Amino acid sequence: MTYAFTAEQEDLRRTARDLFGRTCTPGDVRAAWEPDADQDRSRWRRMADLGFLGANVPTEFGGSGLGDAELTVLLEEAGYAALPEPLLETAAIVVPILREHGSPEQRETWLPRIASGEVLATAQLMDAPAAPYGTVADLALLELDDGLHLVPGDRLTREPAPSMDGARHTAALRGVPDAGTRLPDAARVDARSRGAAAAAAVLNGVTRRLLDMTVAYAKEREQFGRPIGSFQAVKHLLAEVALEVETARPAAWYALTAVAEGHADAGLASSAAKAAANAAATTASYHTLQVHGGIGFTWEHDLHLWLKRGKALEFAYGSLRHHHRVLGDAVVTCPDLMATFGPALSAAS
Amino acid sequence: MTTAARQETRALAEWRAEIRAWLEANVPEGGLPDPESGDILDAHRAWERTLFEAGYAALHWPVEYGGKGADLDARIVFQEEYERAGAPPRMNLGGLMLAGPTIMKYGTPEQKEFWLPAILSCEHLWCQGFSEPGAGSDLANLRTSAVLDGDELVINGQKIWTSGGMHADWMFGMVRTGDPQSGHRGITYVMIDMRTPGIDVRPIKQINGQTGFSEVFFTDVRVPVANVMGELNGGWQVAMEALGHERGAGRRTYVKFLNDLAQLREFVTSLGQADDVGVREDLGRLLTAVSVYRHHVGRTVADSMRGHDGPEASYNKLYWSEMTAQIHEVGMRVLAARAELQDDEKSLPGAKQWQDNYWFSRATRIFAGTNQIQKNIISERVLGLPKEPRR
Numbered sequence: 001m002t003y004a005f006t007a008e009q010e011d012l013r014r015t016a017r018d019l020f021g022r023t024c025t026p027g028d029v030r031a032a033w034e035p036d037a038d039q040d041r042s043r044w045r046r047m048a049d050l051g052f053l054g055a056n057v058p059t060e061f062g063g064s065g066l067g068d069a070e071l072t073v074l075l076e077e078a079g080y081a082a083l084p085e086p087l088l089e090t091a092a093i094v095v096p097i098l099r100e101h102g103s104p105e106q107r108e109t110w111l112p113r114i115a116s117g118e119v120l121a122t123a124q125l126m127d128a129p130a131a132p133y134g135t136v137a138d139l140a141l142l143e144l145d146d147g148l149h150l151v152p153g154d155r156l157t158r159e160p161a162p163s164m165d166g167a168r169h170t171a172a173l174r175g176v177p178d179a180g181t182r183l184p185d186a187a188r189v190d191a192r193s194r195g196a197a198a199a200a201a202v203l204n205g206v207t208r209r210l211l212d213m214t215v216a217y218a219k220e221r222e223q224f225g226r227p228i229g230s231f232q233a234v235k236h237l238l239a240e241v242a243l244e245v246e247t248a249r250p251a252a253w254y255a256l257t258a259v260a261e262g263h264a265d266a267g268l269a270s271s272a273a274k275a276a277a278n279a280a281a282t283t284a285s286y287h288t289l290q291v292h293g294g295i296g297f298t299w300e301h302d303l304h305l306w307l308k309r310g311k312a313l314e315f316a317y318g319s320l321r322h323h324h325r326v327l328g329d330a331v332v333t334c335p336d337l338m339a340t341f342g343p344a345l346s347a348a349s
Numbered sequence: 350m351t352t353a354a355r356q357e358t359r360a361l362a363e364w365r366a367e368i369r370a371w372l373e374a375n376v377p378e379g380g381l382p383d384p385e386s387g388d389i390l391d392a393h394r395a396w397e398r399t400l401f402e403a404g405y406a407a408l409h410w411p412v413e414y415g416g417k418g419a420d421l422d423a424r425i426v427f428q429e430e431y432e433r434a435g436a437p438p439r440m441n442l443g444g445l446m447l448a449g450p451t452i453m454k455y456g457t458p459e460q461k462e463f464w465l466p467a468i469l470s471c472e473h474l475w476c477q478g479f480s481e482p483g484a485g486s487d488l489a490n491l492r493t494s495a496v497l498d499g500d501e502l503v504i505n506g507q508k509i510w511t512s513g514g515m516h517a518d519w520m521f522g523m524v525r526t527g528d529p530q531s532g533h534r535g536i537t538y539v540m541i542d543m544r545t546p547g548i549d550v551r552p553i554k555q556i557n558g559q560t561g562f563s564e565v566f567f568t569d570v571r572v573p574v575a576n577v578m579g580e581l582n583g584g585w586q587v588a589m590e591a592l593g594h595e596r597g598a599g600r601r602t603y604v605k606f607l608n609d610l611a612q613l614r615e616f617v618t619s620l621g622q623a624d625d626v627g628v629r630e631d632l633g634r635l636l637t638a639v640s641v642y643r644h645h646v647g648r649t650v651a652d653s654m655r656g657h658d659g660p661e662a663s664y665n666k667l668y669w670s671e672m673t674a675q676i677h678e679v680g681m682r683v684l685a686a687r688a689e690l691q692d693d694e695k696s697l698p699g700a701k702q703w704q705d706n707y708w709f710s711r712a713t714r715i716f717a718g719t720n721q722i723q724k725n726i727i728s729e730r731v732l733g734l735p736k737e738p739r740r
Contacts, residue, residue: 003644004651215732230735232721235728242727243667250644272640275633321630328633332623337611341636342604343429345369346362 002257003250005069012066013073019046020081026302032084033166038136041120044085048117052087056095056260061111068260072253075198079205082309084167086122086133090114092198093191094121094141096260098150101187106150110139124173125195128316130161134171141191142175148183148191151175165308189267190259195317196270197255200277203313204252207245207277207284210306214238214288228291237287244280251276268330275323281310282320357426365426368405372434375399381437383559390516393440397471406469407445409599414453414461415469421650424599432604443513444468444475446600447591448521451538455578455587464519464540478508478522478541478565479588485510486722488523489533489585493567495524497574497581502526502539504547504570510716514550514563517543521591523584531582538584540576547571557708592718601669603643606676609706610635612699613680619697622683631679638672660730663723670713670720677703677710 005013023043031037047053051064055071066074071091078087095114098107113119123141124131131140138153151173159172175181215238218229228234255273258266285307289296296303314320334340357365381396382389400406408424410416419427439445449468452461467473484491493506504524511520520541527535543550547570552560579587614632622628645668649661680703681688687700694701714720728734 002651003648004655211732215734218734226738227735229728230737232725232737235732235734235737236721236724238732238734239724239727242732243664246661246664247641247645247668250648251641254644254647269640271633272637275637276641279637324630324633324637325626326633327636328629328631331610331614331632331636332617332629337607337614338433338604341639342433342607343365343426345366346357 002254005073009069009073012070013077015050016052016074016077017080019050020077020083024081024083026082026305029082029084029167029305030302037084037167038133038169041117043083044120045117047085047087048115053091053117054115055091056099057111057115058099061107062115063111064115068256071198072201072256075201075256076205076208076249079202079207079309079313080209082167082206082209082305084133084169086120086131086137088195088198088202089123089132089141090121092256093123093125093194094139094150096194097141097148097183097187097191100190101148101183102150110150114139122173123191123195125191125317130163130170130172132163132168132170134158134161134173135169137173140173140175142173142177143188143191144175144177146177146182147185148187149175149177149181150183151177151181155181163308163312165305165312167305167309168312192317193255193259193267193270196274196323197252197259197266199313199317200248200252200270200273201256203274203277203281203310204245204249206306206310206313207241207248207281210284210288210303210310211238211241211245213303213306214241214291218291234291237291241280241284241287244276244283248273248276248280268327271318271323271326274318275320275327278314278320278323281314285310361422361426364423365430368427368430369434371403371405372430372436375403376434376436380435383438393437394471396437397440401470406471407449410445410449410465410469411453414449414465421599421653425602425646425650428599429602429604432602432608435608441468441471441474442600443477443517443521444473444519447477448475448519448540451521451578451587451591452540454590455538457575460575467518473518474513474516475519475521476511476513476517476543476565478511478520480510481507482509486719488588489536491523491525491536492529493522493524495526495537495539495572497526498571500574501571502537502574502577504539504541504567504572506567508565508567509553509562511550511563511565512561514543514565515552515560519543520565521578523588527582533585535582536584536588537581538578538587539572540578541570541572545570545572555708555712557705559705602646603639606639606642606669606672609673609676609680610639612703613676613683615699616680616683616697616703620683628683631682635672635676635679638675642668642672660726663718663726663731666717667720667723667727673710673713677707681707 023046051066052074054062054064055066057063075088075092098110110119114121119138120133121139122131122133122137125143135158140151140156142149142151155176157174161170161172163170218234218238219227221228252273255269258269289307292303295301381392404417407416408419408427412418445468449465452464468475479488481491481493493504493508495502495504508522520543522541523536523538525535526537547568549566551564553562553564554560617623617628649665684700687697729736
């Protein structure tokens with residue numbers, strides 16, 4: 001994958017867009033803002049039936065055979081649809097962390113039930129004050145002072161912490177950790193990298209949707225007797241969004257490959273991907289609301305569903321400033337920039 | 350990053366090793382001074398000759414014309430290594446990237462035989478004759494006229510911003526053969542021998558003090574009609590193909606910008622700013638941009654090798670030009686009050702060059718199609734927004 005998707009992977013993108021086009025319309029996203037909407041698992045089960053939740057789950061635990069490239073596609077589409085459910089946390093963080101760092105017992109207990117759609121998992125990493133779908137999650141990955149813990153739902157305490165994006169059903173989680181929930185030290189860094197890389201892909205999907213909605217509006221809305229999209233003042237704003245999001249996307253593809261394959265640069269690649277996605281999202285947030293004008297500022301218009309998802313994801317798994325500092329530290333402290341970041345000779349040669 | 354080689358096929362990995370070894374053995378120690386800085390032109394031509402003899406002058410040209418017929422991925426590997434080695438800037442890109450491919454497509458067998466080998470060996474330097482005082486972004490407004498007289502075109506008018514015009518042997522240019530109001534339908538693409546009587550080249554001093562470009566004046570300059578590429582009045586399409594080459598991937602890689610970042614890091618360390626949180630954030634922002642550019646080029650290569658080359662090439666020009674301007678701006682802020690001083694080279698090696706490069710970086714948003722024109726292209730041809738009404 002990395003920079004190009006196969007025909008099968010593009011088919012999967014169409015399958016996902018089709019599923020979300022029917023079951024995750026803007027009206028559905030709005031409905032997901034209802035306080036008890038987190039109880040409805042129908043869309044989650046459909047995703048399990050299509051194998052989305054079995055991505056990267058070993059086949060002996062009920063995996064669907066979908067891999068990292070497929071997951072990349074699904075993450076972008078989840079953002080594009082403003083999918084309420086935590087596909088990011090379940091499929092892109094908890095599953096691989098379980099697979100790579102979980103005990104045999106943890107793997108056996110949880111992976112089959114995640115793949116089947118029975119279990120919905122979330123994560124609360126770094127200094128995050130709450131977790132999406134923390135209200136109802138059956139399993140949570142928590143970063144505590146002594147490391148990462150995988151805590152079953154019946155041992156979680158959930159403080160209400162509603163999000164400005166009502167579809168996220170955030171709650172502040174505290175766990176009752178013990179030796180049985182603790183994961184090895186290496187899991188901590190791995191989870192952070194995976195979270196940043198996957199959040200970048202979802203966020204790029206959100207940004208792309210903001211762009212597409214706004215391009216459609218600019219073609220249709222007329223002022224001074226012509227579509228506003230024909231004015232350079234408007235089209236340049238949208239070209240800037242397109243430039244930022246379309247250049248951010250391959251950085252996230254690369255980061256997801258790097259974390260999946262455990263490469264030495266996985267952490268830095270994830271930071272670069274998330275920084276780029278954050279910057280693109282900020283630009284998009286400003287420019288797309290500006291082009292919509294007053295109508296975009298109404299509760300009734302759908303734009304804010306994506307504006308708010310974008311804003312929430314911008315700060316999840318590391319802000320722009322956080323990732324710039326990580327990368328800036330690397331620039332200053334690495335022994336030789338070209339040796340660290342430049343092209344390398346392959347061992348094969 | 351460190352795992353860049355991981356995705357390379359065995360063939361590409363071997364190619365990278367071959368290029369790296371060759372460059373290590375052949376790149377002149379300390380590089381070469383800027384070709385505009387005086388009597389250095391011969392050294393640059395000699396370097397081009399070295400590349401030519403090794404078979405590296407034009408990787409993208411088909412084998413039948415003396416190139417390597419290399420795919421874009423192999424060309425990117427070469428370019429990465431070239432930049433990594435700090436090899437001299439290429440001398441004849443106008444000929445190699447723009448004139449050459451046009452000649453291959455539209456030239457007669459005799460023309461190909463005459464022009465192509467001389468481009469390859471750098472015997473002929475080429476320049477571009479598109480822009481005019483009244484035709485910059487609005488290129489189709491050009492007025493330099495060419496009137497048919499027997500089997501010759503008689504050219505009168507003026508070109509401007511002609512990079513390398515002082516040294517060029519040939520120009521690929523656009524002239525108006527239709528009536529003055531004919532717009533892009535009355536333009537002809539023609540190859541002009543710069544030694545033809547009636548041509549007057551005058552250097553223009555740039556804000557960085559160098560004379561990289563020129564004005565070229567034409568007074569009754571007679572050019573054989575046979576030098577026309579494509580149809581008479583059909584030059585616009587020929588030029589647009591050439592400009593697509595100018596904007597797309599292949600000319601620059603992230604390694605060039607990583608070199609800039611390494612120099613910037615030297616300044617930061619020498620000036621005691623390494624622990625400044627704001628400076629670190631700036632460096633992190635720049636490393637993000639360099640990484641993003643690397644992956645953007647990777648995606649462009651993957652798309653191109655699957656047959657998709659489109660107006661997305663404008664993303665490339667926009668991205669690298671904004672990035673290089675940003676890198677140099679941050680560098681000036683790090684130099685701070687020293688940034689204005691001209692003779693600081695001893696106390697801070699590289700500072701003088703950085704100042705020159707800073708002003709050059711300010712040009713990158715303007716040349717090869719201004720960034721505003723690139724945004725028009727993206728919004729109209731990629732996003733499908735309606736065209737702005739034009740006359």
